[in-house]
Amino acid sequence: MLLTVDMLRIRFGAFSPVDQVTLGVDRGEILGVVGESGSGKSLTATAIMGLLPRIGGQVAGGSIRFDGTDLVDLPESQMRRLRGGRIALITQNPMTSLDPMMRIGPQIDQAARLHLGLGRSAARARSLDLMADLRIPDPASVYDLFPHQLSGGMKQRIVIAMALAGDPELLIADEPTTALDVTVQAQIVQILVDLVRQRGLGLILITHDMGVVAQACDRVAVMYCGRVVELARVDALFEHPRHPYTQALIRCIPRNGMARGTMTAIPGMVPTGMTQPPGCRFNPRCARVESRCRVDIPELLVGPSGNGVACHLAEAA
Amino acid sequence: MTELLKVTGLSRRFAGGGLFRKRKVFHAVSDVSFTLKRGQILGIVGESGCGKSTLARLVLRLIDASEGQVTFDGVDMASLPRRELRRLRQRMQLVFQDPYSAIDPRYSVRDALLEPFKVQGVKLGSPDEKVASLLDMVGLNTSLARSYPHQLSGGQKQRVGIARALALNPSLVVLDEPTASLDVSVQAQIVSLLERLRHELGLTYLFISHDLGLVRYFCDQVLVMYLGRVVEVMPSDAEPAHPYTRALLDSSFEPDPRQRRTITRLSGEVPSGYDLPAGCAFANRCPRVSDLCRGVLAPLSTLPNGQQVACHNPLIDAALPAACR
Incomplete structure (x- = not known):
């Protein structure tokens, strides 16, 4: 593993x-x-x-x-x-990872320069390759854009490219x-x-x-x-x-x-914060609940x- | 079955640009027509920016149309003076994605449920009894009447939103992404509640959603929008005839690993509503595009099976029953 x-x-x-x-x-x-x-x-x-x-x-x-x-x-x-x-992370909102004041390309370069020790031009070439791999059309011109100039899907691809840059x-x-x-x-x-x-x-x-x-x-x-x-x-x-x-x-x-009408809902709601039930946490919503479920935590x-x-x-x- | 709602050639443009910029026009909704029969559920589906929420507000005349007509129960809404429009609004209600975005956060559940009566000037014999029966109707404990929105879960808030919309016994309820911010287990509860209420109260729904799977499950008819225009109207169990509907359907994954899809790549970007192409707005992404599509807009035409599609090269085989192919 x-x-x-x-x-x-x-x-x-x-x-x-x-x-x-x-x-x-x-x-x-x-x-x-x-x-x-x-x-x-x-x-x-x-x-x-x-x-x-x-x-x-x-x-x-x-x-x-x-x-x-x-x-x-x-x-x-x-x-x-x-x-x-x-180890790299991709978040839900691409703007958590992107700097709005910085052009797209250099942001992708960073990880490769930091983690792989690449120089400026090698990192740039690598970023362009990654962008092409991720099916970003016309990588060379996107490289020089700012995040706000891209659509949501395109921004998420840039974030994936950033995650991949450190190999x-x-x-x-x-x-x-x-x-x-x-x-x-x-x-x-x-x-x-x-x-x-x-x-x-x-x-x-x-x-x-x-x-x-x-x-x-x-x-x-x-x-x-x-x-x-x-x-x-x-x-x-x-x-x-x-x-x-x-x-x-x-x-x-x-x-x-x-x-229509055949979808079955789960009754009740997800317990929040400090109000977790004892035993199995699903027990208040479970159709098959037994008395031990309310006491013992199932492993x-x-x-x-x-x-x-x-x-x-x-x-x- | 009679028509409750008839929409004809409805359009809405917004003026864009500004004081020092060139004036631009944003086409939010263009030439939309449909009818909704009493007791039916019509789903309106499309991606963000396709104009589905604007359409909902146009139907309720919360915003005015640039062109076109909305007829509710035989009455042309645009012809009504303000007072009568307000009275008619009792019969058409809107449920929001987040109901409390439209309610004062300092209102208790009781206050929120009594507000519609105040606005419409309806005197209630026993307000507390009314609140209790409304809460009961949407499956909430009557003790919640004194709660405030921050004490409620998302599902409870949406139940309050539904109870409030139903307070004045409407005929038409417009549901604008009512489950989009809820967990799936709670979404199923709300959908079941809406099903039950429709039966009990004889309601007609206009159900707006980005989730084609949910719309096909819940609705009788599906209307698909792309950049402000209707591209297809079909029974919810029909096969799509428009390539965009097909792409939408192929993009929503079934919860079944045996039905994995190979995702075909949609090339091209979605055009902007400020600068729509002369022909079909989907042409630059469409796998079936021909020269005609780029220059001439296909009108919404009816296929032999009753399905309506706005496409020069529809997937007709898919839409027809086997016997007609």
């Missing part, structure tokens, strides 16, 4: 929004991390990038191993060398297509899939969209209220979802040819196949 997260627990003061997060991704593989708002997807990404201290949080337990190195105890100076180099092995994409129109979203998803297949990158694709998961991912971690509730290969997840939350989540998405049991489920009622792996 290129990256293994084991029983990660994140703490903000006395509050733990993320707990029992176990997942992994290999080279050439796409891991989908799916969940609704407040499920802890983005915090998990922030932890992997070593950026929790910047937002007042810390890793309170578990490990994050990248290519054999535990990132949790890594000094900031070494983490800084990895970040933007061997990463692991790419984390946090809702990279959520702010985009559907036709543009489809293009960006295709670009990410091609990158993984051609360059052998490991990709963690964070999304709330089960359609994107089904289209792009090899394996999936389903998160609910800060915990991973199910870990499975994508085909198994959609054919035989084992956690009641995964089952309900798949049933509440409209599909092609579905008759995520990962079998030798790499599949796992955190539910008292799921059959053994």
Whole structure:
């Protein structure tokens, strides 16, 4: 495994929004991390990038191993060398990553100059190649534009080019297509899939969209209220979802040819903040809830196949 | 079934540019026509900037049209004096993506639900009973009446928005992306609620969304817009005849790994509403483009199966039942 997260627990003061997060991704593989708002997807990404201290949080337990190195105890100076180099992040809003006052090209050059030690002209040539790879039309003229002169989809491609400039092995994409129109979203998803297949990158694709998961991912971690509730290969997840939350989540998405009135909603709502229920966090909304679900926290049991489920009622792996 | 809403040749242009710049005209909605029968759900779908929200506001006459006509239940809206327009508005309501963007944040749920009655000058015998029955109707606990918006979840806020829209017993409800900012599990709740209310109250919906999958699930008819124009009107289970509708459909992924798609690349950028091409606005991105498309706009014409499409080279085979091919 290129990256293994084991029983990660994140703490903000006395509050733990993320707990029992176990997942992994290999080279050439796409891991989908799916969940609704407040499920802890983005915090998990922030932890992997070593950026929790910047937002007042810390890793309170578990490990994050990248290519054999535990990132949790890594000094900031070494983490800084990895970040933007061997591990890169793509965010939902491209303008979080782009400097509005700087031309596009030099922003892409930066990572290559910093992490690969390339000179000005070598970095420029590399950036132009990357832009062409990402199907940006006429890279040489886009190189000299400012971010506001580009469309949303084009800006997101520039951000992907920036992430690739440091020649990463692991790419984390946090809702990279959520702010985009559907036709543009489809293009960006295709670009990410091609990158993984051609360059052998490991990709963690964070999304709330089960359609994107089904289209792009090899394996999936389903998160609910800060915990991973199910870990499975994508085909198994959609054919035989084992956690009641995964089952309900798949049933509440409209599909092609579905008759009106046949979509089933999940009753209740995602608990927020400090009001997490004891036991299994899905128990107040679960159709199959039993008394032990309200008391005991179900553990995520990962079998030798790499599949796992955190539910008292799921059959053994 | 009778027509509740008839829209004919509706257009809206906005003046752009400024004091020191050259005046420009932005074409937000151009020559849109459709009819909506009582009790039906018409979905309007398109990407950002296609004019779907402007169209909603034109239909309700919240903004005035540059050209065209909106007839509601046989009455031409433009001909109505202000007072009567206000009275007619009781019968047509709008639900927003974020309902509380249109409600004072210092209003409690009770205040928000009673405001429509105040505006319309309707005297209520027992306001508290009315609030309780409205909350009950949208599946909210009546104890929420004293809550304020910051205490509510997104789904609860949207239920309040729906209750408020239904307070005056409208016939037509325009739903402008009512679930776009909600989680999928909550989206399904709101969609089920809208289904139930339509049955119970005999409502007619105009449902605006960017999500073609959701629109095809929820609506009877789908109207597809691209840069302010209608490109296709079809029953929601039909196969698209317009290449743009096809591209939209191919871009929305099914939640099923067995139905993975190879994404065909759409080349070209979306033109600006300030500077629309003479022909079809989709021509520069269309895989089926011919010379005719670049120069001449295709009118919305009706195919043998009743589907309407504005295209010189429609995917007719796909739209026809097998027997007619």
